[in-house]
Amino acid sequence: MVSQPTTQQLVAGLSPYRLFHSKDLDETRSNVGRIFKPHVLGICGKSQRLDARMDHLAIGGISLNRLHYGANVSIEPECLDDFLLVQMPVSGSAQIQCGPRKILSTPSRASIVTPSLPLHMRWQGQCDQLIVRIERPTLETACGALLGHALPRPLEFELGMDLRHGNGLAWRNLVLFLANSQFTKNAAQHALLAAQVEQLLVSSLLLGQPHNYRDALLHTARTPAPRHVKQAQAYIAEHCAEPIGVHDIARHAAISARSLYSGFQQYCGTTPMAYLRLVRLQRVRQDLLQAQSSGTQTSVTQVALAWGFSHLGHFTAAYRRQFKELPSQTLHG
Structure with a gap:
């Protein structure tokens, strides 16, 4: 053992x-x-x-x-x-x-x-x-x-x-x-990963430890209208290369983060951060395809890290589930 x-x-x-x-x-x-x-x-x-x-x-x-x-x-x-x-x-x-x-x-x-x-x-x-x-x-x-x-x-x-x-x-x-x-250690060197660690710790503390706003945070959120979800999706598409988190997306859509979660679950069947990861996976694929067609020297690791994916095993599994092939197969044709 x-x-x-x-x-x-x-x-x-x-x-x-x-x-x-x-x-x-x-x-x-x-x-x-x-x-x-x-x-x-x-x-x-x-x-x-x-x-x-x-x-x-x-x-x-x-x-x-x-x-x-x-x-x-x-x-x-x-x-x-x-x-x-x-x-x-x-x-x-x-x-x-x-x-x-x-x-x-x-x-x-x-x-x-x-x-x-x-x-x-x-x-x-x-x-x-x-x-x-x-x-x-x-x-x-x-x-x-x-x-x-x-x-x-x-x-x-x-x-x-x-x-x-x-x-x-x-x-x-x-x-x-x-x-x-x-x-x-990777997060300390990459802004996208640093934002994920920061958001995880902050949200865990706010929702897990008693404080003077915790009861209000735990109240049921109202579901936003679809236009708010669309605004959030557009913001994610435009800013996915930046270290954005749920709070940035919610602020742009002018709703609370809890309402944003409710809206994405109801209208997209996923969470805002899962949607952001999907968009970044799509951008990784675009970069790999472009490198393959242009003959640009790069690696799957470089492209994955640039889009905020630190754990290459998890990234590869997610990429394969989404696109039915390995990222190395996309890069090398």
Whole structure:
């Protein structure tokens, strides 16, 4: 029986993206501050010795980070303002206060730090955290698109997330997959893939973690008129080479993302993103046929990546289902 990789082994996938390793307090504070924000960092206890390291992988409007201080530390950033953090201890624990709420964050309980609320943290020396950073405008724009209107007040998330069950476990598994996946590394280099990762994480957080707009998001959406679906289809056809997502399409069609889903399911029998993938598959085929007829030197991999397909096995299977031949057969005739 093949053993399953441990959490430590999965987060080790970020180690090639080492930002720094330092035992100096000022250097550590400066490096962490460049990724997050300037803050007050203090060592708690005369016997404590800092041994800090941080890995950082940026993907569009989000980033995956692993941070370990190696000593008991206090962290005082005030409000994060421009971004949200989901902090998931791999080992150890941290006391987190965000606004009036306090929790002890452990490997079974993540903390979701609302950008608009003051933050105070104390990390225990062995605390090693996997941290997802999401830009606040990205999060608020996505929430507004799902609702169909701009947010009248800031998003405020419940501070604790149970990582052992339900939506919390699903979130944990998703982030661990991304931390150790070649897909994520490819996404960091390709805008189309980065947009897919960004949208997946943002939507998962908005629909899975309690916050002040979640009840409204979960209400049944009305089905849009067919003209809205046609507007969305036209937008997809025109912008399929760009890193667009459901929220961009919904905004162009002037409806909520949930209404967009309902419309595509009713009138197209598919989802907006599945429709977008179909259009991109068609564009791949066009490029392969053009390369074959003109004798242009290219490869299936190059064309697939250019259109946002990172997993070549999944791409090849989808291409064959759609066009009844392999992409290599299209390219070489």
